[in-house]
Amino acid sequence: MDALTIAGKAYASRLLVGTGKYKDFDETQAAIEASGAEIVTVAIRRVNIGQDPNQPNLLDAIPPSRYTILPNTAGCYSADDAVRTLRLARELLDGHSLVKLEVLGDPNTLFPNVLETIKAAETLVKEGFDVMVYTSDDPIIAKQLEEIGCCAIMPLASLIGSGMGILNPWNLRLIIEQSKVPVLVDAGVGTASDAAVAMELGCDGVLMNTAIAHAKSPVLMASAMRKAVEAGREAYLAGRMPRKLYSADPSSPMSGLIGRS
Numbered sequence: 050m051d052a053l054t055i056a057g058k059a060y061a062s063r064l065l066v067g068t069g070k071y072k073d074f075d076e077t078q079a080a081i082e083a084s085g086a087e088i089v090t091v092a093i094r095r096v097n098i099g100q101d102p103n104q105p106n107l108l109d110a111i112p113p114s115r116y117t118i119l120p121n122t123a124g125c126y127s128a129d130d131a132v133r134t135l136r137l138a139r140e141l142l143d144g145h146s147l148v149k150l151e152v153l154g155d156p157n158t159l160f161p162n163v164l165e166t167i168k169a170a171e172t173l174v175k176e177g178f179d180v181m182v183y184t185s186d187d188p189i190i191a192k193q194l195e196e197i198g199c200c201a202i203m204p205l206a207s208l209i210g211s212g213m214g215i216l217n218p219w220n221l222r223l224i225i226e227q228s229k230v231p232v233l234v235d236a237g238v239g240t241a242s243d244a245a246v247a248m249e250l251g252c253d254g255v256l257m258n259t260a261i262a263h264a265k266s267p268v269l270m271a272s273a274m275r276k277a278v279e280a281g282r283e284a285y286l287a288g289r290m291p292r293k294l295y296s297a298d299p300s301s302p303m304s305g306l307i308g309r310s
């Protein structure tokens with residue numbers, strides 16, 4: 050199996066999905082099923098996974114016995130808030146250590162605040178969390194986060210929820226080339242070709258939410274994303290043809306043509 054290994058655990062699927070923005074838990078469940086994702090991220094500040102015992106619990110639709118739940122810190126704007134949120138998640142999920150850290154800079158861009166992200170990552174790694182970290186596509190910051198001990202680096206393709214796709218493939222490539230831990234694009238994927246391009250660049254996986262949840266048919270888009278990630282991965286492993294020049298090259302060889310010696 051061409052597995053994606055995160056914090057020592059192997060996954061067959063390289064597509065990770067979010068749980069926000071769906072109509073209801075039934076739609077969330079159906080889309081996640083169609084995506085084939087095994088890792089499902091949950092915004093601890095927005096979604097009930099047991100914080101309120103009187104409200105519907107997402108974990109009834111997405112059971113931890115079947116999926117790896119990846120609590121995230123969406124909505125946190127400081128290292129302290131993010132760390133507090135993930136400590137709560139660890140309690141709610143019986144000591145589960147795999148988390149997604151995101152510390153946002155402002156509510157308009159939802160761009161990461163990398164200084165606060167680094168601060169939070171240092172604390173969380175010291176406390177034994179396995180930290181997958183949302184960050185900018187800056188290779189220097191990505192390296193620092195890896196050196197701190199994050200188990201996966203998750204640079205944005207473009208702004209969260211924008212659907213703008215991959216704005217800077219060159220920076221992503223720099224991060225991929227230097228990283229010894231998995232690199233997953235997180236945020237900004239708009240459609241299946243964006244996911245395929247991320248994988249063709251050599252990303253180890255893709256995390257997305259809005260492109261599926263806000264599609265006209267989330268279930269159909271989830272299925273398309275599954276195939277796009279698989280196709281992009283296979284194309285990456287196959288190695289693209291080396292030539293990309295604006296000149297023709299006949300597909301049939303000239304030698305051996307009838308009437309030629």
Ligand SMILES: CC(=O)[C@@H](O)[C@H](O)COP(=O)(O)O
Nearest residue numbers: 067209210236237257258259
């Ligand atoms: C779901 C999540 O954790 C975020 O990282 C983000 O929402 C993903 O971005 P998109 O919604 O742009 O896919």
